[in-house]
Amino acid sequence: MSGSIQPSRPARQLEFTRRPGPDAGRPIALAALFFYHAGTMLDLKFIKDNLDAVRRNIENRFMKADPELVVRLSDERSAAIQALDEKRRRRNEVAALMKGKLDEPARAALIAEGKSLKDDISALESRAETVEKELADAMSRIPNMAHPEAPVGKEDKDNLEVKRVGTPTKFDFEPRDHVALGALLDVLDFDAGTKVTGTKFYFLKNEGVILEMALMRFAMDRLMAKGFMPFSTPDLAKTEILEGIGFNPRGAESNIYALAEEDLCLIGTAEITLGGYYAGQVLDKADLPLKLVGVSHCFRREAGAAGQFSKGLYRVHQFTKAEMFVYCLPEDSGKLHEELRLIEEEIFTALDIPFRVVDTCTGDLGAPAYRKWDLEAWMPGRNGGEWGEVTSTSNCTDFQSRRLNVRYKDDDGKNKFVHGLNGTVLACSRAIVAILENFQEADGSVRMPKALVPYTGFELIRPKAKR
RNA sequence: GGAGUGGUGUCCGAGCGGUUUAAGGAGGCGGUCUUGAAAACCGUUGUACCGAAAGGUACCGGGGGUUCGAAUCCCCCCUGCUCCGCCA
Known part of the structure; x- marks a missing residue:
């Protein structure tokens, strides 16, 4: 016997490194x-x-293939x-x-x-x-075709603004950014995150923890009311699934963490696990569209992203997110894509956060997407006030279902590929940026959006006295 | 993690080197019969790839091996179940 809390065998190393060699130990x-x-x-x-x-x-798309x-x-x-x-x-x-x-x-x-x-x-x-x-x-390597109306361009500045809801928040005082607010309110600790895990990791504390849970429950309630089936997914997935969804888990430019000794990667989004859920299956046509919403942690390496927007919660290595995923009949994907965008708009409208919608340009689509809408929330603390991406919804047509082999039996008896769509409901990190920065008051207190109060149980976060 | 035991077509379930081009049920579909239905009887019944077509090839959890020939024998892996261990 021992009163030790040491594990009886060495914990498996979960190194945040790329895979050691090409295809090492990968099952076929x-x-x-x-x-x-x-x-x-x-x-x-x-x-x-x-x-x-x-x-x-x-x-x-400025790609090589x-x-x-x-x-x-x-x-x-x-x-x-x-x-x-x-x-x-x-x-x-x-x-x-x-x-x-x-x-x-x-x-x-x-x-x-x-x-x-x-x-x-x-x-x-x-x-x-x-x-x-x-x-x-x-x-x-061949990317999906792009929607004929998607703007052609190379970078995010070529995205086309198509809609604005609300007006950028004005203050009669000098607004703080969310990093300053997080410290003042003692809801966010980046220094401890850096010490314990590394840069771009953070602790949520106090009301910050409850705010994250409130956001997730708020998101799930709204989506369940719309007929989405709720999931809490694994935070890791097999390489095959990642590739099926269209991610490149290996390579220096990869945004994915791969475990050193197993054929597993930390997921960058629940799109991966939700999309993989039906891999290899022939779905019943009567069940379509399948609407899923899943909560997971998301992990991103963000290699080489140490630039101007690297400070704070905007670009971090880990965050919690609720994600929608839909498998549907090919003829319905356009309509469902609109539906997903409207849900995202509803969420941010309900949170009283000003935002705009952009039609993502070809160079910014990513290989799987046929068309993509981004919602950009107003972030008063970002460079003195800027739009920052908070959610995104893509119609990937049959790009993912083809790779993951997800089909439905059509009336003619043939198995055909379904269409797949995904969209962010709420990414906690960026939603918290928007909430802290838009709802701050002169003394640094932050009001909660009304729709969130039933979930947080408090209406205001006040500055904490330094201990 | 250890031990035992399974993984066969839409489902159940035989097969354990060449008589299986996967028996036999069930279900589905089509037909006969019937005023209609049931029953009975007859026929049919998956997926993928190659090919203009005719047709061919592959698939009995996955991979590899033995053989002229493998669902069947051998090896490795995955996975279900039962028990043990560990643990939240």
Whole structure:
């Protein structure tokens, strides 16, 4: 016996590092299920038939991908499979012949041919597998097509403002930023976060904790009332799922933390886990649209983001978020995308936070999105008052369902890919920035938005005396 | 984490080297019969890929191996259940 609180065995290291080597220890099962069988035909057919449009789309998004390579590898793949199938057909034929009575020379000849076929098949299989992998890799780099009306541009400043709700908050005093307010109210501690975990980590304290819980419950109540099924998801997911949703878990530019010794990554959003929930399934058409809302922690490396907006809660390595996810019939995704945006608008309207809506430009869409709306809240403490992204909703059409192999059985009896959409309900970090900065008073006190009071149980957070 | 025991088509469930091109049920679909229905009987019944088509190939949890030939034998892994250990 020991009164020690030490663990009986060493805790597994959960290092925030990238994976040690390419594909280290990665099981192939899911990859086989999702990629090598997943509807490559439609995809390929589209790329072949619309090569120019595909190439132009890649340029508009300022991405690197090679559709010609996809076409070439696709042809190679077909040839390899044809050769392989023919050998296998003959092998089966030879094996069938062996079932009957045979004289010794005929028998020996068949065995010899069978042996030779076995070698041929083995060689052809490895060639086909190589081509298949190269093709899957080349295809995975091709981004989704963009909505024809999405503004063409490179960076977020090319996004198009389409709507404004409320007016930027005015103060008859010099407003503080949320970092100063967080310290004054003792609801936010970045120094301790840095000491214990690292830069861009933080502790919520006191009313800050309750505010986060209130925001989540507020979000869930509203979404459940709209028929969304609530989830609390894992905070980690397998690499295959990440890739299926369209994230690149590896590479220096990756925004994803990968565990050093397992095929797992910390999720950057519950979009990953909610989208993965139905991976590999054929959904009942009558159940569509499936509307999910999930709470999770979100982890982002934000490598190289140590610039001007790096201070405070705006860009952090971990935050809590409620996220919507929808799988629907292809013909309904446009309508549902509007619905998700309206929900996001409703949430921020209910919180009395001024915001605008932007139509995200092609360069800022990310590979999976066909179209994306961002909500930008007014943040009085940001550079003396600026719009800052608080939520985002994307229509990813069949980009994710194709990779995750999520389908529905249509009336014609064929299995077809569903469309997938996602949208932020509330990201706690940025919502808290907006609330602290917009609802501050001259002495640094912060009022709670009326809609939130039933959830927080308090109306005002007052400055704390220094201890 | 340890031990035992399973993972077969939409479902249940046989098969344990070539008579299985996966038996037999159930369900679904189509048909016969019937005033209608039930019953009975007959037929049909998945997914993916290659191919202009005819047709072919693959799939019995996943991967690899043995063999002329594997659902069937061997190895590894995943996963369900039962028990033990540990733990919130």
